[in-house]
Amino acid sequence: MQIQNVAILGGGLIGASWAALFLSRGLSVAIADPRAEAEGFCRQLIAEAWPHLAALATIPETPNWDALQFSQSIAEACQGAELVQDCGPDRIEVKRTMLAEAETTLQPEAIFASSTSSLMASDIQAGARHPERVLVAHPMNPPHLVPLVELVAGDHTDPNVIAAARQFYDAMNRVTVIAQKERPGHIANRLTSALYREAVNIVAEGIATVQDVDKAIAYGPGMRWALMGPHLIYHLGGGPGGYRHYLDHLGPTQAERWKDLGTPALTPELIETMVSQLDASLAEVDDAALKSSRDAALVALAKLKQDLPV
């Protein structure tokens, strides 16, 4: 099935960012959100995202606003949609209610893809009229700039739906990966949580400050992680013997370090320490300027990765 009409449930940051991406690829988008202010918010975000999207692909000069509809009704937005991108609250009872309302108007073969970062497709699809159409399609924030989309099937998801979803997101210039099992954090957020746990532990143990932990990443290994993942990094670090040589010779040093990593508790005292260290480092920085600088840098980085595929 050709996907030309997408319904987006929830017009917050993630929903608006998806909308910008889909519009830039020529799709029609209907956004459902009960809040009256969602429309203005989405239109502004789409307008701001447009030059960034234009830097990364050949797209129309301006968004085709006629292809963008808003509704306070999920059922109405889903009418005629071939794919639903759910960006609603991450609470299972809310998701099921939204899915049930969507199914009152959705054609049987339409796909229901949830952006959820914490729920399982199996739980969302339980009780659905067409559970086979439900999957998780989890982006990183903001979805229009960070290419990754993680696809996860539930117990009752049709494998053809996973294949069709992959084809769809690939056509949206996304990079898709498929998780073989439903687990908390899918793939990427397991990795971010693992890094974050030690980033917190280093502060908790007084090894370094919040600011130095962040600098250590952004001017150190983070620069390599923007280009390749750790398996490939260690393969290249292994010399002519590659990954096997690395694992045989340096695997034990990793295992040694693993033993020393921490399992901190996010106590009120630790939270206070981290917040005050962070705030001190940002005393002269404007969050809005930081965010727009980050977005510009993400665009430049995404462009760099297109030009120099590594």
Add this chain to the structure above:
Amino acid sequence: MQIQNVAILGGGLIGASWAALFLSRGLSVAIADPRAEAEGFCRQLIAEAWPHLAALATIPETPNWDALQFSQSIAEACQGAELVQDCGPDRIEVKRTMLAEAETTLQPEAIFASSTSSLMASDIQAGARHPERVLVAHPMNPPHLVPLVELVAGDHTDPNVIAAARQFYDAMNRVTVIAQKERPGHIANRLTSALYREAVNIVAEGIATVQDVDKAIAYGPGMRWALMGPHLIYHLGGGPGGYRHYLDHLGPTQAERWKDLGTPALTPELIETMVSQLDASLAEVDDAALKSSRDAALVALAKLKQDLPV
């Protein structure tokens, strides 16, 4: 003390990369290495690194080869040096022997900075003539492209030496962080090990393949980590309430995910699985091409970070 003459102990990958950086900043460099082939290797790496260094700073058109000396003797290379950058093998008895030999010719106030990733300054300096001059100055590979340098004092390191080292590496266009405690992995490699442990675990548990783990990082969170560390990322993700709001509201979801992270063992079977998955994904890729593409991308990324400080 003005640092103009640097001795580098060990002319391998790390030593040669440091040499390129120091030469590009106008210093005189003496490399000590017992292997006859070290000189040719270093000269070639420096020549290849030069255009990359030129992309990042205003430097002479060609390396001043007259400012580069080679010796098979540590004592000779250290003669007249104000700073020694040790890049020798990471074995404590070797380090101590090298330091002892260096001290036979080093002026008393010269700094001895070890690039070690696994040893402690306290252990290296034990028994030294001038333990107060010894510190760890750990780079990421390759040091001339990745700006991070981690400084760690030993029990007997003079705080003025840490301050002088920081000033020196900052003048080399590096980004320095100071670890407050000696711990395995300093700061950055604790973080890389934490990420890697879960990257291994995801494969061990069959959640995703080596290739999909790497893609998930390089097209997902890795792109953000090249720009900022996790504390700052979550601060910006916390909206107007910032980091405190994030921690109060989403801290518990991190803690939940932490419970599900794994502690894999690098068994021969797992190593076999990881190596064969990686090799399959690289069947049509040339490692040398990949490395030079990575280096070019690192240069472009470092440049991007200079232009858009986030």
